Amino acid sequence: MTWLTLRQLRASAAGLFAVVAAVAVVLAVTGPALFRLHRADPALFFDRLSSADSFLYYAGVGAVVLVPALIGIFWGAPLIARELETGTHRMVWTQSVSRTRWLAVKLGLTALAALGVTALLSLAVTWWSSPMDGAQSTTRGALPTRFTPIVFDGRGVAPLGYALFALVLGTTLGAVLRRTLPAMALTLLVLLGVQIAVPLWIRPHLVPPVERTVAATVSTMTDITLGQDGKLTLGVTTGSPNAWILVDETVDASGRPVQLPAWFGACLPPPPSQAGQGATQAQGDGGLAACFDRLAAEGYRQHLVYHPNSSFWPLQWAEAGLFAGLSALLAGCCFWWTRRRLA
Amino acid sequence: MSTVLRADGLGKRYGRRWALTDCTLEIEPGHVTGLVGPNGAGKSTLLNLAVGLLAPTTGTIEVCGGRPADDPEQLALVGFVAQDTPTYATLSVADHLRLGARLNPRWDDAMARARIAALGLDPRQRVGKLSGGQRAQLALTLALAKRPELLVLDEPVASLDPLARREFLQVLMEAVAEHGISVVLSSHLVADLERVCDHVVVLVDSRVRLEGDVEHLLATHHRLTGPRRDPATMPAGQQVLSASSTERQSTFVVRTDEPVLDPAWSVGQLSLEDLVLTYMSPPPDLDAGARTALEVLR
Numbered sequence: 001m002t003w004l005t006l007r008q009l010r011a012s013a014a015g016l017f018a019v020v021a022a023v024a025v026v027l028a029v030t031g032p033a034l035f036r037l038h039r040a041d042p043a044l045f046f047d048r049l050s051s052a053d054s055f056l057y058y059a060g061v062g063a064v065v066l067v068p069a070l071i072g073i074f075w076g077a078p079l080i081a082r083e084l085e086t087g088t089h090r091m092v093w094t095q096s097v098s099r100t101r102w103l104a105v106k107l108g109l110t111a112l113a114a115l116g117v118t119a120l121l122s123l124a125v126t127w128w129s130s131p132m133d134g135a136q137s138t139t140r141g142a143l144p145t146r147f148t149p150i151v152f153d154g155r156g157v158a159p160l161g162y163a164l165f166a167l168v169l170g171t172t173l174g175a176v177l178r179r180t181l182p183a184m185a186l187t188l189l190v191l192l193g194v195q196i197a198v199p200l201w202i203r204p205h206l207v208p209p210v211e212r213t214v215a216a217t218v219s220t221m222t223d224i225t226l227g228q229d230g231k232l233t234l235g236v237t238t239g240s241p242n243a244w245i246l247v248d249e250t251v252d253a254s255g256r257p258v259q260l261p262a263w264f265g266a267c268l269p270p271p272p273s274q275a276g277q278g279a280t281q282a283q284g285d286g287g288l289a290a291c292f293d294r295l296a297a298e299g300y301r302q303h304l305v306y307h308p309n310s311s312f313w314p315l316q317w318a319e320a321g322l323f324a325g326l327s328a329l330l331a332g333c334c335f336w337w338t339r340r341r342l343a
Numbered sequence: 344m345s346t347v348l349r350a351d352g353l354g355k356r357y358g359r360r361w362a363l364t365d366c367t368l369e370i371e372p373g374h375v376t377g378l379v380g381p382n383g384a385g386k387s388t389l390l391n392l393a394v395g396l397l398a399p400t401t402g403t404i405e406v407c408g409g410r411p412a413d414d415p416e417q418l419a420l421v422g423f424v425a426q427d428t429p430t431y432a433t434l435s436v437a438d439h440l441r442l443g444a445r446l447n448p449r450w451d452d453a454m455a456r457a458r459i460a461a462l463g464l465d466p467r468q469r470v471g472k473l474s475g476g477q478r479a480q481l482a483l484t485l486a487l488a489k490r491p492e493l494l495v496l497d498e499p500v501a502s503l504d505p506l507a508r509r510e511f512l513q514v515l516m517e518a519v520a521e522h523g524i525s526v527v528l529s530s531h532l533v534a535d536l537e538r539v540c541d542h543v544v545v546l547v548d549s550r551v552r553l554e555g556d557v558e559h560l561l562a563t564h565h566r567l568t569g570p571r572r573d574p575a576t577m578p579a580g581q582q583v584l585s586a587s588s589t590e591r592q593s594t595f596v597v598r599t600d601e602p603v604l605d606p607a608w609s610v611g612q613l614s615l616e617d618l619v620l621t622y623m624s625p626p627p628d629l630d631a632g633a634r635t636a637l638e639v640l641r
Contacts, residue, residue, distance in 0.1 A: 003445050007438060008431075087429035091482065094394050095446035096419035096489070098412075340398070 001097055001105040008106075012074055013113050016067070020117050023063060024124040030056065031128045038131035046135040046143065057132050057143065060125035064154035067121055068162035069191050071114045076170020077183035079106060080338065084178045089342075103338050107331065111167055118163040126155045134242040146312060147244035149199035156316040161323030166191055168327045172334040175342065198319070204246050206318035207311055210238075212304045213251065215296040218289045224260075224268065232260040232268075240308040247306075253299025261298070267291035347372040347493050347525045348393055352402035354549075355388050362388040363549045365402070370527060370544070372492075375519060377540035378529040379619050385549040386529040387426060390497045393527070394423040407492050419449055422491035422524075426498045428482035432471030436464050439481060440488075447489045455488035458514075476507025480514065487518050494519075496528035500535055512539050533616040543615065545622045553622040557615060564618050565603055566611040567595045585621050596621050 034053065038045050080103070083089040093099050133155075134145035144151045153159065169190060174183040214220070220236045227233065235248050252258045267288055307315065348370040355363045363385035370376050378386050391397040392404050395412020404411060407420040430439060436459060444450045459466060462480050470478060479499060486494055496515075500508040516539055519526055530536050536543065543560065545553040553560070564584075572593045574586040581599040588594070596613065597603070603610050613621075 001446065004442050007434065007442075011433075086432070087425060087427060088431055090391075090396055090423070090425035091429050091485070092442075092446070093396060093412075094418065094421070094423035094425075095443070096415045096448055097446045098415055098418070101415075 001102060002109065004092075005106045005109045009075070009110060009113060013117075016070065016074075016117055020063075020067070020121045023060075024120055027056070027060065027124045027128040034128065034131055043138060045131065046137045046141070047139075049132070049135075053132070054143075057129060060129055061151050061154035064118075064122050064125050064159050065150060065195075067118055068114075068159055068166040069188060071118070071163050072166025072170040072187045072191060073184045075110055075114060076167040077174045077187050078180045079110065079171045079174060080334075080342075081174030081178060081180040081183050084175075084342070085180060099339055099342075100335060103335060107168070107171060107334070111164060114163045114167045115160055118159050122154070122156065122159045129155070145242040145244070147242070147307065150195075152199065152203070152315075152319075153195065156313065157320040158316050158323075161320035161327075162191075164327040165194075165323040165330070168330045168334065172330050172337070175334055175337050202322075203315065203319060204244075204307070206322065207307065207314045209246055209305050209307050209311070210240075212238075213255075213301045214304065215292075216250075216300075216302045217292050220302075221292070226265075226268075230265075232264055234260055234302065236302045236304065238304055238306045238308070240306070240310075242309045244307040244311070245304070247303060249303050251301050251303045253301075255303075257303070258300075260295075261300070264291060264295065346370060346405075347407060348527060349405045350389070350392075350402065351404075353389070353392065353399055353404050354401035355385075355392060355397060356400040361549075363392070366546075366549050366551070367402075368544065368551050368554075370525075370542070372525045373523070374542040375516075375526040375528070375540050376542040376544060377533075377536035378527060378544050378546060379531065379533055379536060379623075380546035380552075381623055382531065384546045386546055387497055389546070389549075390423075390495050390527065390529055394421055394495050396423075415448075419447060419489065420492045422486035422489045422494045424479075424482045424486045424494075424496040424499050427502060428475075428479040428499060430470045430478055430482055432469070434470055435466065436468050436470060436473075436481060437466035439470060439485060440466070443485045443488055449490040451488045451490050455484055458484045458487070462514075474507070476503050476510065479503060479507070479511055483511065483514060483518075487522070490522070492524060494524050494526045496526070498529055498531070500530065500532070508535060515539065533619045537615040543619065545619055547623055553619075560618060561613065561615065563600055564596065564598050564613050564621075566613055566617070567593075567597055567603060567608040568611065569593060569605075569608040585624065 030053075037048055041048075080089075083092065092102065129146075132143050133151070134143060136142040146152060146155050153162065166187065170183060170187040173186050173190075174180060177183045177186065214236065216234060216236050220239070221234065222237050223235045225233045225235075234250050238245060249257045250260055267290075346369045348368070350366050350368040353363060353366040353368075354361060366385065366389060368389075378389070380386050388397065392399055393406050393411055395406075395410075395418070407417070409417045409420075411421065412418050431442075434442070440452070440455050440459065443455060444452055459481075462477065462484075464473070464477060464481065470481065473481065483496075483499070486496075499515075500511050503511060512535060515526070515528075518524075528536075528539075537557075541557055543553070543555065543557055544551060570593070571588055571591050574583040574593070574595060577583055577595070577597065580601055581597045581603070583595050583597050585596045586593065596617075
């Protein structure tokens with residue numbers, strides 16, 4: 001059974017491994033130069049990056065996100081469905097090997113190959129990107145932090161969970177639908193749905209986030225936004241660089257989320273177009289500090305919920321674990337279906 | 344082991360449709376048994392149940408003394424050549440032999456290689472490029488080299504041209520003679536079965552309509568032609584299976600264990616095909632004896 005599985009997987013596995021190995025070599029060759037650049041002057045790092053570096057950065061994220069989907073579509077979906085379509089299941093299931101063992105070896109070895117290829121790619125990309133994640137320009141622009149939804153899926157161990165899940169999902173859908181092409185399409189759709197749903201609703205809660213309520217000051221303020229409707233919103237820093245901020249809102253003394261009071265608008269410098277018109281502005285930082293003092297005195301606080309940078313690996317392991325668990329459940333269904341329902 | 348295949352009240356349902364209902368059947372070892380019947384009689388379903396690809400909805404089926412495909416030992420006892428003889432198109436002939444060797448503990452590699460050589464197949468050839476007849480031969484080789492006690496073939500020659508069909512059946516017969524295995528094969532081409540089978544089972548609406556040794560059946564069935572006569576007036580020992588009459592002449596197919604001595608009849612031999620088709624047609628309504636044309640054969 002091992003031989004047959006490897007023989008059937010050989011062509012497609014060789015192709016994917018070759019591409020991933022080539023990517024890994026490119027990253028291994030260009031990586032050391034990036035690290036030297038970062039060591040030389042971290043502050044100027046972003047401004048000194050070439051467009052090729054940025055391209056590789058985004059391509060790396062894309063590759064790590066794409067590979068589990070490819071595995072699900074091209075290894076998972078045909079695993080059982082192709083046999084059912086060509087009728088070869090009637091040949092192979094009547095050799096002296098039970099159906100359960102047939103599937104266990106086929107799925108097990110393919111899963112090992114999937115984990116191997118994904119681990120190699122994720123390792124290379126995570127290492128290469130480590131100086132770049134969250135790098136900021138001295139003037140304008142930045143690279144996404146590693147908490148950014150798509151980037152998070154292209155780093156560390158989470159892709160392993162995705163690869164396993166995609167493979168088992170494709171296999172199960174193939175067994176249930178009995179057709180390769182519909183199984184491929186549905187696998188892609190479900191994986192897309194998962195990529196949208198997990199960062200939005202599930203990932204933030206995998207590890208308890210840090211929750212703090214602080215008084216805003218001039219030094220902790222990051223931005224004040226004047227909306228189209230004239231409403232003012234205030235953002236403050238978490239004090240943890242590259243944190244994943246889930247909630248950053250102003251609350252009143254009783255803890256209810258509110259807008260900034262109307263008087264706060266007078267504290268702000270006018271928009272550039274109106275500059276020089278009136279005489280009442282030109283308040284310096286001293287005036288703004290007084291406004292923040294008044295804000296604190298009236299009971300306004302800033303409510304923060306965030307994952308500090310140190311939560312990255314706990315979140316990665318939690319997500320990988322979640323998908324490993326889902327894969328195990330789904331694999332159980334797949335075995336049951338193959339033994340009972342394909343009879 | 345008294346039977347090689349025993350079905351009891353066997354039924355299989357797909358959704359709301361019954362593909363096989365209440366099938367009871369016993370097949371003795373050491374025979375080449377032909378399973379015939381009209382399309383939709385449940386032949387394929389019965390054979391797929393026998394090799395454990397399907398699980399019965401009702402009733403039981405026992406093959407070589409055990410439940411089909413219950414464990415690897417049970418799987419090793421039964422060889423199967425499925426309809427349209429499926430094989431892996433991208434694998435070579437040698438790959439298929441290797442597959443057989445890896446997946447079957449009783450695999451006879453020398454025999455498999457000798458067969459492939461005798462067929463003139465190139466082991467490096469990809470199976471997708473073989474002709475239908477060659478693919479069928481490869482599938483048969485896989486099933487034979489497994490060294491089963493029972494070989495089950497589901498319409499193995501249906502898609503082959505007459506020459507490939509003849510060759511396939513010849514190889515099958517040689518193998519059976521050499522290894523003494525029991526064979527059950529289905530076909531809707533009775534002429535093919537006549538060449539290879541010594542036992543026949545006629546399945547109509549998933550019920551066994553006729554079962555017996557081919558020689559015995561042919562010896563006890565006769566076609567009688569003579570002056571017009573009401574089939575109801577035939578002697579008790581002669582069971583009329585079909586009757587057709589013109590104005591002056593009657594032709595009956597009768598089953599009897601005794602020789603037909605009535606000089607009014609001219610007694611003719613039946614081919615297996617005639618015999619099977621007689622049983623596959625609805626039985627004549629003999630009570631309405633006055634009907635002029637009761638049943639038209641073929």
